[in-house]
Amino acid sequence: MLQSSQKLLTALVTLLDDKLLTKITTLDLIRTAGISRSTFYRHFQDKFRFFDWVKSYLLNLFLKDDYSNDTPISYYTRFFQHFADYRQAFKSFILEGRWQNFEREILVSGADNYSRLLTKHLDESAPIKTIATYIVSAHIGVAINWLTEDDAHSPAQMAVIMTRLTNSILANYDLTLDTLMAK
Structure with a gap:
């Protein structure tokens, strides 16, 4: 989990350079982190749980x-x-x-x-x-x-x-x- 979570955290920080937090989607996080949808949902129920x-x-x-x-x-x-x-x-x-x-x-x-x-x-x-x-x-x-x-x-x-x-x-x-x- 730690490696995927760290990738997601890095993705979040990157996305925040151009987007408001409220506009960031789960898909944005997944694509920017370079992880699969199933990996995201294995660890987090939704983006709010990730937050x-x-x-x-x-x-x-x-x-x-x-x-x-x-x-x-x-x-x-x-x-x-x-x-x-x-x-x-x-x-x-x-x-x-x-x-x-x-x-x-x-x-x-x-x-x-x-x-x-x-x-x-x-x-x-x-x-x-x-x-x-x-x-x-x-x-x-x-x-x-x-x-x-x-x-x-x-x-x-x-x-x-x-x-x-x-x-x-x-x-x-x-x-x-x-x-x-x-x-």
Whole structure:
């Protein structure tokens, strides 16, 4: 399934260069991916089930991302690279509202991760969950703006900007991203 699904994902990204998501048909996907109709229907009931698979696949890029050996810059570069690699898919799904819970799922997962990191450095009187949610909400907002505005900054440039912004928030609690991400 993985090889056919990857071909379909590549086909979707290609098709999104010229077509709106709502105008892409199952036949478009099959022809562009170079797979048979039976292969498509063996894995997906219809194009909407395929779109749901794409959502899960792209969401897992963020949820399963391991930052344990990263610097803040390398982590955020990879964060923005995920968006860049599938820019058209993210733009289409987010702007057309197909993924109503996508942003929420990233927010909850990211806030949980930041909460765990913050708990190691702040006492319980600090509003840890609020700080974590604020940081991750800002990250998502910046990423969506970067996608929708077709911002010319590279993922590496966005990583520098995101690191600076996040460090300015953490400075209020005498923390830095380097401190949070240290082993």
